[in-house]
Amino acid sequence: MKTKILTFLLLLSATTFLTAQTASENPYANNYIYWGYPTEYKAGQATAAFTVIDTMLQTYRPGKEIPLPRELALVSLDQLLHDTDNDGTDPFYAFINKRMLRVLEDLDRPVKKGLRIYKLYNDGFIIKSSKATVAIDMIPGGSDSKPFINDSIIFGIVGKCDALFISHFHPDHANLRVAKAFAANGKRVIAPKDLWVGVDSMIQPLAEHVETDIEFEDLDLTLHVLPGHQDNVYNNINVVEFHGVGTVAQTGDQWYCCDLDWIANVYKRYDIDVLMPNCWIHDMEEHIRGFAPKMLITGHENELGEHSIDHREAYWITMKKMEAMPNLNIPNVLMTWGEWYEYER
Numbered sequence: 277m278k279t280k281i282l283t284f285l286l287l288l289s290a291t292t293f294l295t296a297q298t299a300s301e302n303p304y305a306n307n308y309i310y311w312g313y314p315t316e317y318k319a320g321q322a323t324a325a326f327t328v329i330d331t332m333l334q335t336y337r338p339g340k341e342i343p344l345p346r347e348l349a350l351v352s353l354d355q356l357l358h359d360t361d362n363d364g365t366d367p368f369y370a371f372i373n374k375r376m377l378r379v380l381e382d383l384d385r386p387v388k389k390g391l392r393i394y395k396l397y398n399d400g401f402i403i404k405s406s407k408a409t410v411a412i413d414m415i416p417g418g419s420d421s422k423p424f425i426n427d428s429i430i431f432g433i434v435g436k437c438d439a440l441f442i443s444h445f446h447p448d449h450a451n452l453r454v455a456k457a458f459a460a461n462g463k464r465v466i467a468p469k470d471l472w473v474g475v476d477s478m479i480q481p482l483a484e485h486v487e488t489d490i491e492f493e494d495l496d497l498t499l500h501v502l503p504g505h506q507d508n509v510y511n512n513i514n515v516v517e518f519h520g521v522g523t524v525a526q527t528g529d530q531w532y533c534c535d536l537d538w539i540a541n542v543y544k545r546y547d548i549d550v551l552m553p554n555c556w557i558h559d560m561e562e563h564i565r566g567f568a569p570k571m572l573i574t575g576h577e578n579e580l581g582e583h584s585i586d587h588r589e590a591y592w593i594t595m596k597k598m599e600a601m602p603n604l605n606i607p608n609v610l611m612t613w614g615e616w617y618e619y620e621r
């Protein structure tokens with residue numbers, strides 16, 4: 277009997293402890309006293325950190341050099357995003373949506389010269405010229421039932437884009453809801469071979485996984501798809517040539533040794549201005565030399581997907597990789613979600 281009472285008391289206290297973790301029950305929350313409420317404490321701390329990081333990134337904007345305050349903001353972001361306690365929490369959603377809302381609003385600002393390149397969640401980019409706005413690997417993140425980026429924001433952004441290019445089928449790059457929204461707006465989606473076949477006439481997977489040129493006369497650009505791979509997965513390397521303005525290349529999840537044979541010579545055929553490589557690509561330096569771009573914008577840092585935290589990839593790791601290539605002399609404009617950079621030839 278004694279044991280039963282003890283078990284009951286233990287269960288009762290466990291239940292009390294668990295329910296005490298909800299934010300509304302801390303009687304001292306308004307005074308910032310969190311004693312006995314560690315989960316609420318961490319949420320408060322994350323909100324404070326995300327807020328100051330956002331402010332610091334807005335103050336120290338992306339550039340070819342990274343000033344110390346900006347570096348601290350990026351490394352602090354790595355810490356927050358590698359702490360799984362913050363996954364799926366309100367402070368995280370507030371942070372990413374605030375930043376993506378800025379992109380939605382800024383897309384109304386015309387580009388007069390050159391290209392404006394926006395960095396989105398994971399490996400997504402939007403490149404805007406005076407005549408075209410194209411998205412590559414744009415996704416809302418999270419799950420379809422609970423995406424990281426609110427539908428009103430992501431579909432608002434879709435409405436301001438003219439085309440979508442997909443590198444490969446992995447869900448951190450390809451999202452059918454987004455692709456269908458482009459198609460519904462009468463915008464073309466170029467996908468790798470075998471992805472979304474027969475879904476919509478505006479969603480156009482390549483017929484073969486070979487080098488393919490696709491003209492967009494109304495947008496004054498040509499898409500050159502190079503047939504890369506992530507292991508045995510077809511991975512389109514999208515080289516977008518904005519006529520007379522600039523050429524950008526996004527590598528998707530390129531990871532295949534033998535492609536380096538031809539990637540080593542890409543520079544002989546294309547004059548690449550900006551290369552957007554996946555930050556964890558193997559042989560980073562060899563790939564960069566193959567494309568010979570004027571500058572880099574790495575992507576894919578802090579993917580909050582299925583991987584354990586050691587493969588989320590951090591901004592500080594990208595910085596270390598770049599420091600390890602002192603002879604390369606090609607700047608990396610390191611950006612996080614919801615930032616942009618104006619490129620001019």
Ligand SMILES: [Zn+2]
Binds near residue numbers: 444446529
């Ligand atoms: Zn992938």
Ligand SMILES: [Zn+2]
Binds near residue numbers: 399446448449529576
């Ligand atoms: Zn990926």
